[in-house]
Amino acid sequence: MAPLRVTVIILIFANLLALALWRGWLGGGSSYGEPERLSNQLNPERLRLMTEARPPAAPPAVVKPAPEPEQAVAKEKAEAEPPAADSVAPQACVVFAGLSPDQARELTARIAKAGTGFKLSETRSEAPSSWWVHIPAQGSRDGAEKKAAELRRLGVDDLFIMQDAGPNQFAVSLGLYKNEVAATRLLDTLKEKGVRSAQIATRGAGTVRIEVRGPGDSLATVASDLSERLRGVNRLECSP
Template sequence: MFLRLLFVLLTALNIAVGAWLLLGQPYARGGTPSDPGVAELRLLSELPEPGPAAAAATAAAPAPAPAPTAVTSSPNLSYSCLALGPFATPQDLRNARQALSAQVMRMRSRQEQASQTSGWWVYLPAAGSRAQALAVARQLAARNIDDYFVVSSGDQPNTISLGLFKDPANARKRRDEVTAAGFPARMNERSESVPEYWLDLVVADGGNFDWRSHVRTSGIGSHSTGCF
């Protein structure tokens, strides 16, 4: 009876040990400890050492070249500054601005006052008094010299005006006629201040800039000016 019981116990113990060896050991059934498609983690000590050929190839591999650095540069442009004018009216100036707006780097308009000849005045110098000026005027009439008047106000009173002429040749002829009659006639250029309109331009390579192909206003010139 005792031997039979001992035999049963040994048999049960062997079965238990066999089951533990079969089912209890990790990875005993050839499974993987991770999900499908995920690389197995391994210790460095578990990796095989590389052979001599692989070690030599790794040592001889060149270091990666650094990424190139972009270098930007702008061309050196030459600039010139020109002044166009004078324009007679603000409308002429506006037309030029519109015609050149797409051709230049910058532009500005300006107005200046200029002295302009308004004519030539032929006259007799002022007398000492109003009575003396009237006496000279009667002498002119006696010599058949007409078209005169005695200046009674302004900055040259008692002067006898003999005419204002646009053409200097006509003014000289009138002066010579009165002088030949025995009177000290003189000739003087008269001027007035008038506005002039200018257009200043900043252009690239100004030596080759053909502004005349865009501005059709007659009497316009150009010259170099300070840049702005």
């Protein structure tokens, strides 16, 4: 009986020891159950599960390749140097003297139509600048041609028919002189040949002198054309 009694007593003590350990009466480690774990924490009601906030990834920086030294120097020179100025064409000057007001207007209009780049300077004079020996307008081209043929039969070959519109259109020009003496001498010679309709008209009362300046090549072409159209007008060179 003694061994059985000892066994029962040992079992009782073992159960009591187990109960004390389970209750924590002996100061042992806390239970690993989830309810006990939460109850042992300080202020469990303030616990929050947070995910770690990470800043958004910055885009990769674009690195520009540094320019080659020679290219950089060439670029700086190109930016520093001003554009080359256009080559300026040589300038020229032509004077048209002894123009009537109508001729001056025609010349101005034709030069304006020729293009830009021309500069005009106009001077008016009240004194006669020339004396014109001519046969007055014949009214038509046929009449002027008939008169010219008649003059040639009389031995007068230095003549031309005025073509420009105006009061002197289809007149027959026989000569333009700087002084009255020379014009009178020609008129006397024509009378000796039998020319009775020739007369002298002064030019320059209200005449116009126009200087035209501009690019040499263009001005030469325009001046040549104007000289053909404005017969009897003096054309002179001047300093540009």
